[in-house]
Amino acid sequence: MKFIAGFIVALVALAIAGFAVVYSGVVNVAARGPDSAPVAWLLTTAMQRSVARRAAAEPQPAPSTDLKLGFRFYNETCVYCHGGPGKDPVDFGKGLIPEPPYLADTVAGWTGAELYWIVKNGVRMTGMPSFADSHKDEELRAVVAFIQKLPGMTPEQYAEYEKAQ
Ligand code: HEC
Incomplete structure (x- = not known):
């Protein structure tokens, strides 16, 4: 007792x-200055574990091959925060904590289903929006296919997509 x-x-x-x-x-x-190391660890770990668990519990998204559609969505929206080959994020992307990561450096650490989950649902209490209600499923899957092509993409190759629009 x-x-x-x-x-x-x-x-x-x-x-x-x-x-x-x-x-x-x-x-x-x-939203100025980095998080302290323990807070950064706590938030990053919670985010990674949450995404992994939730993405695994949902039906796998069908992979898309529509890179043109994915590029259009990326270049109209994501690039302002995440930047891209030859493109810096704009002021509001640079002013966020946590900083929007440069996706070419990080996408390889996520499965396609996890990337799709992030784009669809967003990340609460960060600047990462949910695009579930503003975009069609086809566009969400296409932007995942496009960001998976970012590692190793040169500024010239990115500009080619822009010209081909
Ligand atoms: C308004 C700013 C903003 C926009 C626009 C935005 N993001 Fe994000 N994004 C963020 C921030 C901030 C994070 C970091 C979240 C965190 O650390 O938990 C993030 C995280 C991510 C991640 C996880 C990356 C990692 O390695 O942790 C992916 C994938 C992602 N965004 C994809 C996209 C895509 C694709 C688009 C466009 C459809 C997009 N984002 C648009 C701000 C943005």
Whole structure:
């Protein structure tokens, strides 16, 4: 009994401490300067584990081969935050924390189903939007196919897609 009572008191004390931290305003919500290493680890790990779990639980998206459609979507939307070969992100993309990653460097670490899940659902509390309601499924699958071509793509090759539009 004593042990259980002590446990409950400890839990209540923790809850009060947690509330005090939130309510006092010490949590810095500014989108300037990097997250501290522990916070960055916590957020990145939570994001990666959440995406892996949820993408695995959903039906696999059919792979797309429509790179032209994927490019159009990428160049009209994603490039402003993520940049692309020969293209820097614009000011609002540079002003986000966490920083939108340069996808050519990171896509290989994700499966197609995970990339599709991210584009469809977005990432809460980051600048990454959900495109589920604004775009057709065909476009979501096409942009995944296009970003999977980004590693090794030269600025000239990117510009070729632009000219071919
Ligand atoms: C308004 C800015 C913004 C736009 C527009 C945007 N993104 Fe993102 N995206 C982000 C941010 C910020 C993250 C980082 C999220 C995180 O770290 O949890 C991100 C993360 C991602 C990731 C995960 C990458 C990784 O390695 O962690 C993928 C994939 C992605 N975005 C694809 C896209 C695609 C494709 C589009 C266009 C259809 C797009 N994004 C449009 C801001 C944006």
